[in-house]
Amino acid sequence: MLRRRNPxxxxxxxxxxxxxxxxxxxxxxxxxxxxxxxxxxxxxMQVLPKTVAYLRGDHSTAAxxxxxxxxxxxxxAVLVGAGLAATGAVLQAVFRNAMADPGVIGVSxxxxxxxxxxxxxxxxxxxxxxVPGGAFAAALTAMAVVYRLGTIGGRTAVHTLLLAGVAVGxxxxxxxxxVLSLTPLETMQQILFWLMGGLDGSTWMSAAWLAVSVAAxxxxxxxxxxxxxxxxxxxxxxxxxxxxxxxxxxxxFVTAAVVxxxxxxxxxxxxxxxxxxxxxxxxxxxxxxxxxxxASALGGAVLVVAADxxxxxxxRPVELNIGVVTSCLGAPFxxxxxxxxxxxxxxxx
Amino acid sequence: MPELRMEGVSFHNVxxxxxxxxxxxxxxxxxxxxxxxxxxLMRLAAGIWVxxxxxxxxxxRDVHRLNPLxxxxxxxxxxxxxxxxxxxxxxxxxAMGRFAHRKHWQERVHALRAAGRRAAVQxxxxxxxxxxxxxxxxxxxxxxxxxxxxxxxxxxxSGGERQRAAIARCLAQGCDTWxxxxxxxxxxxxxxxxxxxxxxxxxxxxxxxxxxxHHLELAAQFCTELTLLHHRTVFAHGSPEEVLREDVLAAAFxxxxxxxxxxxxxxxxxxxxxxxxx
Numbered sequence: 001m002l003r004r005r006n007p008x009x010x011x012x013x014x015x016x017x018x019x020x021x022x023x024x025x026x027x028x029x030x031x032x033x034x035x036x037x038x039x040x041x042x043x044x045m046q047v048l049p050k051t052v053a054y055l056r057g058d059h060s061t062a063a064x065x066x067x068x069x070x071x072x073x074x075x076x077a078v079l080v081g082a083g084l085a086a087t088g089a090v091l092q093a094v095f096r097n098a099m100a101d102p103g104v105i106g107v108s109x110x111x112x113x114x115x116x117x118x119x120x121x122x123x124x125x126x127x128x129x130x131v132p133g134g135a136f137a138a139a140l141t142a143m144a145v146v147y148r149l150g151t152i153g154g155r156t157a158v159h160t161l162l163l164a165g166v167a168v169g170x171x172x173x174x175x176x177x178x179v180l181s182l183t184p185l186e187t188m189q190q191i192l193f194w195l196m197g198g199l200d201g202s203t204w205m206s207a208a209w210l211a212v213s214v215a216a217x218x219x220x221x222x223x224x225x226x227x228x229x230x231x232x233x234x235x236x237x238x239x240x241x242x243x244x245x246x247x248x249x250x251x252x253f254v255t256a257a258v259v260x261x262x263x264x265x266x267x268x269x270x271x272x273x274x275x276x277x278x279x280x281x282x283x284x285x286x287x288x289x290x291x292x293x294x295a296s297a298l299g300g301a302v303l304v305v306a307a308d309x310x311x312x313x314x315x316r317p318v319e320l321n322i323g324v325v326t327s328c329l330g331a332p333f334x335x336x337x338x339x340x341x342x343x344x345x346x347x348x349x
Numbered sequence: 350m351p352e353l354r355m356e357g358v359s360f361h362n363v364x365x366x367x368x369x370x371x372x373x374x375x376x377x378x379x380x381x382x383x384x385x386x387x388x389x390l391m392r393l394a395a396g397i398w399v400x401x402x403x404x405x406x407x408x409x410r411d412v413h414r415l416n417p418l419x420x421x422x423x424x425x426x427x428x429x430x431x432x433x434x435x436x437x438x439x440x441x442x443x444a445m446g447r448f449a450h451r452k453h454w455q456e457r458v459h460a461l462r463a464a465g466r467r468a469a470v471q472x473x474x475x476x477x478x479x480x481x482x483x484x485x486x487x488x489x490x491x492x493x494x495x496x497x498x499x500x501x502x503x504x505x506x507s508g509g510e511r512q513r514a515a516i517a518r519c520l521a522q523g524c525d526t527w528x529x530x531x532x533x534x535x536x537x538x539x540x541x542x543x544x545x546x547x548x549x550x551x552x553x554x555x556x557x558x559x560x561x562x563h564h565l566e567l568a569a570q571f572c573t574e575l576t577l578l579h580h581r582t583v584f585a586h587g588s589p590e591e592v593l594r595e596d597v598l599a600a601a602f603x604x605x606x607x608x609x610x611x612x613x614x615x616x617x618x619x620x621x622x623x624x625x626x627x
Contacts, residue, residue, distance in 0.1 A: 232435060237427075239428055240428065241445055244418070288437075
């Protein structure tokens with residue numbers, strides 16, 4: 001069925017700390033490129049002085065571009081990438097399913113539906129936070145419905161939950177399409193712009209919301225790192241060694257929904273980050289969640305920042321959709337690794 | 350020595366009025382036809398499922414009243430083998446047995462409240478609980494003769510080696526009561542024999558080990574007591590000689606199974622009926 005490249009059984013030592021350090025370095029490099037490249041190029045050496053100038057109240061073009069546009073955009077990119085990828089790693093373990101990503105629990109599609117409804121009702125002109133707020137409320141509603149459907153007699157069955165998430169997700173997507181087909185052209189453009197997702201219009205305020213929810217989410221994920229290890233071996237194994245399974249599943253599911261809900265309501269749906277990054281990190285640094293979750297977060301941040309640079313620079317002055325870039329860069333690379341290792345990422349060493 | 354008691358336990362329409370007492374120093378074989386409720390009884394005994402009637406007690410404490418962490422410090426449960434398609438190494442897997450013994454963050458908070466900052470910080474140092482934990486994991490690996498395979502991913506092990514790793518995981522957990530659901534199914538004769546030999550030795554150290562098992566002859570040789578489930582309840586319980594009677598087996602398994610003493614070695618043999626002539 002699956003060929004192994006190396007038939008000899010080998011134990012090899014993994015170096016999670018070195019991996020984390022390399023990812024952090026890559027993130028710093030990507031971040032510097034992100035803030036200095038763009039329609040207004042700011043030399044690397046000018047990044048820090050211009051930022052300080054903006055904070056001191058300098059309103060020259062370079063300082064404003066740096067302080068009010070590039071830095072918030074970078075922060076949002078980093079936090080969204082980290083939140084989506086870490087959540088993907090956690091959900092893959094909870095569902096024991098290699099296909100699981102933040103989309104499977106129906107939260108992204110629910111969030112899209114909420115945003116679309118608010119835009120159609122004309123809410124976008126009422127208040128800047130009306131659309132993200134609507135998206136977040138709808139995302140949490142979708143989560144509550146999925147959770148209710150997946151819980152029978154106080155026990156949450158992950159397979160039912162997974163199927164309920166996919167079904168609720170498709171229903172929401174269908175409703176989005178329905179609303180789209182009924183709206184006038186100019187509203188439709190606005191909706192499409194939101195659905196395609198992106199980091200335009202990132203503000204310090206959205207970065208702050210993201211920072212709070214992603215940081216809280218990461219803390220909760222890390223507190224359950226050991227439990228996630230046992231759960232990815234099997235739910236009954238986890239109960240055998242004393243994991244309070246129902247409570248852990250509930251906590252992680254709600255946390256994942258909130259993190260994804262905030263990400264989706266601020267940046268729209270950025271596909272593929274939550275699926276591919278955890279698999280790449282697992283291939284590289286091994287399956288332990290103590291290192292997998294933070295490394296996925298860093299990897300997701302690097303991927304989104306890098307994709308944003310490509311999206312803005314590749315076909316200047318046209319800006320590409322960032323989700324298109326993550327998928328076009330990520331999928332071939334992922335498939336290459338998959339074939340090279342000739343094993344499923346789930347079982348590789 | 351641990352004592353696990355079931356008093357009038359029932360569970361929906363799967364089990365009714367199960368009353369049985371198992372105590373330390375014995376390897377209990379739970380036998381019975383498919384669908385008799387062996388796995389259900391295991392999960393009830395492990396406190397994973399709550400009985401709809403009756404009580405399950407471990408050393409006179411209700412098993413399902415204990416929280417999962419407390420329970421896992423007294424009792425370990427090993428499900429039937431369905432997993433192991435994963436990249437965790439043998440050492441990482443065995444260390445998972447220590448889950449309930451780690452200082453969890455809730456307990457750290459309690460410790461902080463109870464004894465001030467210092468107590469909570471001491472609990473996590475390398476010389477503290479985690480240091481002895483690491484030693485217990487290494488001991489368990491050595492006891493199961495898995496040292497050369499300690500860094501090999503589970504996905505690369507044979508079925509028998511995985512089962513040995515699973516036993517090492519139970520050993521690392523450090524409980525006196527073990528509940529193992531079909532630990533030798535799907536193994537070749539060598540590993541069936543090898544695993545049962547080890548389990549018997551560990552039971553003789555004072556543990557209570559309950560295994561669900563289909564292989565009647567091996568059950569007769571290695572188990573100290575057998576519990577036969579049939580018709581949703583305990584059909585027979587006692588020493589292998591008492592349970593493996595031809596009339597009992599014929600009723601439970603719907604086959605004329607013969608039992609006899611081996612004329613050469615004197616051990617109890619179980620023989621299935623020959624293929625019917627056409």
